[in-house]
Amino acid sequence: MISTPRCPSRSEITNGQSGGALLALFGHVLEDVPALAPMSLTRLTVDIVRPVPVGKRLHVTTNVVREGKKIQVVELSLSTDDIVCTRGRALRIRDADLTSIGVPLPPSTTGYASPLPGINLRGWRPST
Numbered sequence: 523m524i525s526t527p528r529c530p531s532r533s534e535i536t537n538g539q540s541g542g543a544l545l546a547l548f549g550h551v552l553e554d555v556p557a558l559a560p561m562s563l564t565r566l567t568v569d570i571v572r573p574v575p576v577g578k579r580l581h582v583t584t585n586v587v588r589e590g591k592k593i594q595v596v597e598l599s600l601s602t603d604d605i606v607c608t609r610g611r612a613l614r615i616r617d618a619d620l621t622s623i624g625v626p627l628p629p630s631t632t633g634y635a636s637p638l639p640g641i642n643l644r645g646w647r648p649s650t
Contacts, residue, residue: 538573548598548610551582558591561614568610578602592616 545568552563574580581601588595593615600608 539576541568541570544568544570544574544600544608547580547582547600548608548612551584551598552596552612552614555584555586555594555596557594557614558589560617561594562617562620563612564615565613566610567612568608570608572605572607574600574607575602587611592619 545566548566548568549563552566579602583599583601585597585599586594587597593613596612596614598608598610598612599606600610
């Protein structure tokens with residue numbers, strides 16, 4: 523995925539992107555990584571190895587390290603001008619395993635909850 527920051531999210535310390543913007547970008551990219559079963563993000567570890575410049579094109583790559591029916595491990599890498607600035611690793615666990623022990627699932631990330639009973643908005647995204 524390629525992204526160009528549009529709003530100021532500059533860190534006061536490094537004059538680069540703030541960590542919150544980078545985490546949001548990684549979370550957004552993780553939604554598009556396919557899994558064998560419906561899964562929820564349980565852990566996201568991110569290392570910012572150098573300042574991420576504001577206003578330059580960012581390139582995020584993903585690599586599924588472990589693919590399974592119960593868990594999935596995904597490595598993410600954010601680079602600009604072919605220089606890696608941020609690395610991350612995500613652990614996703616199958617939704618069925620979470621609900622069986624009573625953990626409530628987060629709202630759907632593949633669609634929006636319908637405000638009207640009986641109307642399914644699954645897969646719908648607002649226009650930009």
